[in-house]
Amino acid sequence: MSTVLLVVIGAVILGITLQRTSGMGTGLVLSPTLTLAIGPVTGILLTNATTVAAAVVLTYAVRTDIDWGRYVRVAPTIVAGSVPAALLVYATGSGWLEVIIGATLLLSLAASSLLPPLGQVPPLVAGLVAGFVGGFLNTAVGVAAAVMLVYAQVTRWEQRPFAATLQPIFLTMGVASVVTKLLVGASDTSQLPSWPLIAATVGTVPVGVLVGTWVSRRVSAATARRVAVVLVVIGSSATLVRGLSQVISG
Numbered sequence: 001m002s003t004v005l006l007v008v009i010g011a012v013i014l015g016i017t018l019q020r021t022s023g024m025g026t027g028l029v030l031s032p033t034l035t036l037a038i039g040p041v042t043g044i045l046l047t048n049a050t051t052v053a054a055a056v057v058l059t060y061a062v063r064t065d066i067d068w069g070r071y072v073r074v075a076p077t078i079v080a081g082s083v084p085a086a087l088l089v090y091a092t093g094s095g096w097l098e099v100i101i102g103a104t105l106l107l108s109l110a111a112s113s114l115l116p117p118l119g120q121v122p123p124l125v126a127g128l129v130a131g132f133v134g135g136f137l138n139t140a141v142g143v144a145a146a147v148m149l150v151y152a153q154v155t156r157w158e159q160r161p162f163a164a165t166l167q168p169i170f171l172t173m174g175v176a177s178v179v180t181k182l183l184v185g186a187s188d189t190s191q192l193p194s195w196p197l198i199a200a201t202v203g204t205v206p207v208g209v210l211v212g213t214w215v216s217r218r219v220s221a222a223t224a225r226r227v228a229v230v231l232v233v234i235g236s237s238a239t240l241v242r243g244l245s246q247v248i249s250g
Helices: 002-022 026-038 040-061 068-091 094-114 123-141 145-154 159-184 195-216 221-249
Strands: none
Touching: 002 026, 002 040, 002 195, 002 221, 026 040, 026 094, 026 221, 040 094, 040 123, 040 159, 040 195, 068 123, 068 159, 094 123, 094 145, 094 221, 123 145, 123 159, 145 159
16 A cells, blocks of 8 residues: 555656646546556546646636636536546446556547647637547546647647646546546445545645646746656556456456
8 A cells, every 4th residue: 555655646746746837747647657556447536536636726826827718618518528438437347448548548649749730720619629528538537638738729829828727627627527427326435545545645736736836947848748748658558558458368
């Protein structure tokens, strides 16, 4: 348990540091790490809960740069995307769920990194689509960053307000993910992490914010994103391989 606890605390600090620096990172780091450490259902549920805690603090920290008009375009369809994802989690076995998590993370990274420049899309349409797809992915695999990157690209959103507005968006996605999974039975009290683990994870959030604030003054957003991508590729690949081994052996 002590090793798992140290891994989780380290992942939280690193993820929030990257999120404070570039606007995203908590889910990207925690999703594959917690899936490997404590299993796909519990791991993604704790990722969602930690994303909520981090987003609450970071929303307050960057409140002056938040574009609430953009938030309103994304938020309405988040729950609509979360419901089918919660049903997918409910109906999917552990091995297949790890395969889905690992493959989806790798594909979403590839899509956001390798797609050619896209044409501009009307902000309202782009926001509603991003909310639905982001809500689905956040509930299913704990990460919606790639979708939001594409949304920022097709609406020509500048980095500073984009990074700030992501925080209330991630907050809404995290709450929707936890609530819908509990309501449909995709997660229940038996799959909740232990209270010491929950307390340590949530309690580490302020530490991550402090470290991230210090790092953000010294490291560029582009560098932080590159670090996040490397970590996600490693964690997602390991998750995919372990899931495939379970599926094949089962």
